Amino acid sequence: MSDAATTLGQTPPRPLLQRVDLRAAGPFLALVALAILGTIINSDFLEAGNLTNVVTRSAFIGMIAVGGTFVITAGGNDLSVGSMAAIVSGIMIVLMNWLAQEIGPTPWVVVIVIFAGLALGGLAGLLNGLVITLGKMEPFIVTLGFMGIYRSVLTYIANGGTLTLSGTMRTLYRPVFYDGALGIPYPVWVLAFVVALGAVVLYTTRFGRYCFAIGSNEEVARYSGIALNRVKTWTYILQGACVGVACDIYVPRLGSASSTSGLGWELEAITAVIVGGTALKGGYGRIGGSIVGALILTVIGNIMNLSSDVSVYLNGAVQGAIIIAAVFLQRGVGFKR
């Protein structure tokens, strides 16, 4: 070891190229590459309408992936988010119809139910977190269990069918998904807000730092006096709250919830998080990457739709290949040794 630099502990200036963290930049580069591919295949790809459409359709998975980034960075996992979205949406619809009857179909009902969605999601997350931490069980198993419970309870409430918003409430709530401000749809605004908030919390607060520490080495975190159970439980609460926000804009889209609502969202969200560069085993997380991951998944589908060369039926195959390629590339450039 050379002494001049080491004694002072100063960082020698490095060339710009080395400063670009390939692991963090990789997903962004992949998205750019896909956009270029999309434009080549169909020049309509870069149309404002199509781009807005892509982002809007990524909003649900994107928001859930923000919460997922916290859970996975802290070394956990949440498989219940898809079913959680279904049950939260279902209860929101029941609540909204009931309130519309009790106090009349006013915009206030929409406001109340939006907050109720957030709270319900957070509550479901709290339940996940408490069972995992107090029960000292594997997150994979616990959330797998809740995945079944939440969906089954919804099916029971809906009596095997579909829960639907009453006509007037549907009209009142509808704009939350379909309208926008400054030419940008509300879901995109909400997504941007969730991402910004998530990034601030993960990168600049104590809680965020603790997530990294716990995911990296739980024992070190424990010996450093970090309240493991509390921090871990909060990651699940955040995850649940993100699901709640996603439901707030999902319910007005279709105005209904059934046993197939949010089906497969958990895998899409985890895929987005991992494609975005977050380490599945924890200790390293990227909020921006997770959103890019969600966008990549939507863009692939979008390109397949726009092109006539590849069957849309192969969408899943292309997505799968992209996931494997993304993780392979992260292995190659992410670790120096």
Add this chain to the structure above:
Amino acid sequence: MADGTTGADAVLSVRGVSKSFGPVEVLHDVSLDLRAGEVHALVGENGAGKSTLTKIMSGYHPPSAGQVLLDGQPVALASGVDGERHGIVLLHQEFNLAEDLTIEESIFLGREWRRGPFLDKRRMRAHAAKLLADLHCRIPPTARIRSLSVSQKQMVEIAKATDHRARVLMMDEPTSVLTQDETDILFGLVAQLKRNGVALVFISHKLDEVKRIADRITVLRDGHLVATRPAAELGQDEIAQLMVGRPLHDLYPPKQPPAADAELLLTVHALGVPGRVFDAGFALRRGEILGFAGLIGAGRTELMEAIAGLRRREGGSVAAGAHRLAYLTEDRKAKGLLLQFPSRPNLTLSTLASFTRGPFISVPAEDAALDKAIKAFDLRIGSRDMQVGALSGGNQQKLLFAKVMETQPDIVIVDEPTRGVDIGTKQQIYHFIARLAAAGKGVIVVSSEMPELIGLCHRVLVMREGRIAGELAGESLNEEEIVRYATGLKGAA
């Protein structure tokens, strides 16, 4: 330039070997011969290049320049496995054991014995049992690695290494986690291998051990070979001086025992930890350095962890008043530091609340703390972005000290504070501990190195099988007395 060549009858040699990692040269123009039936000790401070040299000689790293010769012929070893094929075995400093495998499975990993397509478990188990018996290690070969103590894991590594028909066996700090008894057993085995004509390389920070078993000693400093001499010609002081490059005075600071009526900072009464510690009681005064001696497994770490609230305790009481207590773990890699993270977040992890403005972490405040720690602890962290795992053991230990001191404790418990640390850093740590005591803090030192306890502590408690077996101070504080209590020759067990 000094070199370690002898010309004749070398089994394995290096000639003019250099090694660079990126822009950093860690080994410069080293020439050395290893002879059959000889123990060759490599000594030097952390980062002097000892481990790198053994890795080059065993095929794990290719040299950047120079040659490796086997029986006088140049060889290009492609990998560690290739080296083993040539009879060159390296016992690594870090454990390479899969925690969930059994001992038997670990020893035979990658070279399982089979009968037809099936594993010949019975024969492998019997053989593993024999290897362990040779090491006087009374653990069944079916025990899982996870369930073993650190020293038992080391014994498994040694069993595994000796089972290869080694012509050259290199051991990188094999004794740092072993008790005295286990070390004696290992040295018996070394003598046996020596008689069988194996060339041995022995790396250790414990100079008394080096003197005890080495035939020749090579000293490395900053990647350069400083001297190779017959062990008989070198005294321990001389070795230490060659390692550090300057005369080394005052390894231990002068003792300043506290006044007999100094305030009691910590009183532990009748404390128990299920199955590990029984009825432990002692008191610590302001300004006191209290040592805890004992064999590995005597319950010292468990007692300290229970006092620090990291382990469930059973009965008894811990009274520390309003005094803050900090515990510095013996296992810095698994419990002390986040190895994939740089120094800054590691330093502040325990005390992050004092580095926040509103809800946000203040990176400038953290950086300022790191600047202070670098000065106060003579930290050499290279670049600030460097992962802590890439630091030398000594620097990791100093960073861990800095991290613990961020909590501004009144009572500091340090567990094996100098494990795997070079002599220069040891001296720094001893003086640092003495300054803490002089500043009115109470310090507890848990250590398996008796000279360290004797040189540093005002008073030493010896633990045996979970109980405090005796208390030593003043004239009676010497190695013989500690051993008597630790082994049960004296004191109630």
